[in-house]
Amino acid sequence: MLDSNLVNTSAQGALAGRRVIVTGGARGLGAAFVNTLAKSGARVVFGDVLNDAGEALARSLIAQGHDVAFLSLDLAQPESINAFVEAAALRMGGVDALINNAAITNSGGKFASEIAVSTWDAVMDVNVRGTWLMCTAAQRWLRDSGRGAIVNIASDTALWGAPKLLAYVASKGAVIAMTHSLAREFGADGITVNAIAPGLTEVEATAYVPAERHAFYLEGRALQRPQVPEDVTGPVLFLLTDAARFVTGQLLPVNGGFVMN
Template sequence: MHELLQGKKLLITGGARGLGRDFARAACLAGAEVVMADILAEQVRQEAEKLAAEGYRALGLGLDLANPESIDACVKQAADWLGGLDGLVNCGAIATGIGGVDMTELDIEVWDRVMTVNVRGTWLISRAAVPYLKGSAAGKIVNIASDTALWGAPKLMAYVASKGAVISMTRSMARELGEFNICVNVICPGLTLVEATEYVPRARHDQYVDGRALSRPQLPEDVNGAVLYLLSDLSSFVTGQTLPVNGGFVFN
């Protein structure tokens, strides 16, 4: 575990809190050097400073996934600071405050904002990272989608559609980048107990727990192993795959 990602140079978006923050810590524990990026710029810098204070090599950068210039600048700064790039984890996304309304009541502005960040942002930051990943012996992109896109969660259409797009994009990216020995895969976590899901009604949390083969709440650390595996050399012949990590709420 402590050497699984030894020397790997990683950029992880959505690193200020929740899953992204947990991925960054797990990657550091596994030996990686990590840049954490988030629109919550001050918060992500503080989280990176905590890791650095523990002896890990970590840096926090501001990132606006709705802004192409911010994306390009973040990737360049990350690659310059790291001295290259071996892996990208696309965890940054809009998830809070966009659910609970019927598709007939969904605002066009909300739809457009979610698609801009969750879909276009994932594409643009991956595009910006590719030139650096080509310089790695085994580049990795790990996209974070959601199992809501696999079972069609109601009253969450913009988010579900965006994560479904990320799953499809992953397959296309894997086809295009395979010739450069870059593996691209997507993880679909279930409803996880993080800050972004605090607004989710109790009934939805209970629905997940009751419907899982492993009947308990999902924690951020439940997803770490899958992320580390897909970033590591152990998955060097795995690409274009969709991996639900949800305790068996959805089987794939």
Template sequence: MNATNQASIVPGNLLAGRRVLVTGAARGLGLEFARQALSAGASVVIADILADELQAAAAALKAQGHNVHAVVFDQSNPESIMQCAQHAAELLGGLDGLVNNAAITNSGGKSMVDLQADMFDKVMTVNVRGTWLMTQACLPALKASGQGSVVNLASDTALWGAPNLMAYVASKGAVIAMTRSMARELGNDNITVNAVAPGLTLVEATEYVPQHRHDLYENQRAIQRQQVPDDVSGVVTFLLSGLSRFVTGQLLAVNGGFVMH
């Protein structure tokens, strides 16, 4: 069974005039989120620590006629996060949307017994603290927009408790909880905050995942096929759009029915 091409489904004007920052967008899901937003009419800043890949991605998107800018930043560094948010708002003339996609998974394959404290701390620093600080740094621009949207990337591993991935699972569970708190605090500013929890998706970041884990997902999904970036990007675009202005504090599990939340 082939995956649906979301680019052919999402209207080209769904995000017309909207200005969006996508972190962790040099490749994989983040790049697909940016590509989808651009195709839907948004102006986009892609941000990542992978400088060479980021610049190459931006050049390719610009060659296709898209209004895109690249900003190199480090999500483990609070000053770098602040500078990224400010630069993105300057480049786009404001911000209407933020996709918090930047994350690391370095604890993969280690049991909770073998996991080291410094690695746990690193994962939490990037995935949890970084998501909070980036949202905080973007708030002035999102408030000024009057129609701000924040989409936090979680993971369905936090819903079923994937083994040998505890630091990552803990961090994504924290992102889910944090999303609800953010939504409560920012609702009066007309800012929506939602989380998307993809299943195991075929991207560069999941190349290390053992084949048996891929098989587990594919065989136990209601829709029994591999998951590709297009499967997730349409949902993120919806949450950035005016179609979802009364949706906030929600978690959307996008995994073909592996976990039904």
């Protein structure tokens, strides 16, 4: 397993002072983004519905001398999204980058015919509509930055068609499609829009996943070891740097070779 204290060296310094907002940053993969960004010298405002966990993470990083703030954010509520982005931009004096990480699963373990309409709608409200509204709410700030960058966190489940997870898979497929379209729309404002598709990563949110699914991933990877959050932070942070200013509309699977382009 990788050392969680390691900071991607290509991003360190390159992201110093960069103003970044992160959704779903209180735990798991989102918390890894917040930690690594902060230790790279970025200014970070992150949001989540998990208020206690978010406040605890912010306190810890502030105590270490990092410029970090937590704000409550509910992607199912459009007014919460707008308030979050405005408050984050006000605190930092603008926004240079957005990581759309927050998502819910809810439909795991059920066949397509067993998913309740209310469950489907909840997943789409957060994962699809929430991602769309975060992008549009941040657009003017990212444009004014002159180096705006968006990274949408998708999933490799949408690339290989994971069964008994339809609502989540469909939502992440939509995120990938939106990334292509938004890249063309936002390109006129100089904003890059890319997506990362992680594989099954060992975080709190995947603790419910059956052991056989973890084994299925492990055996199918070209790099046969568990995937940890630090495997994803480097590629994501690279896409926020000036080195990636001519990369947009792209999808990068980060899954140890489980799915290959």
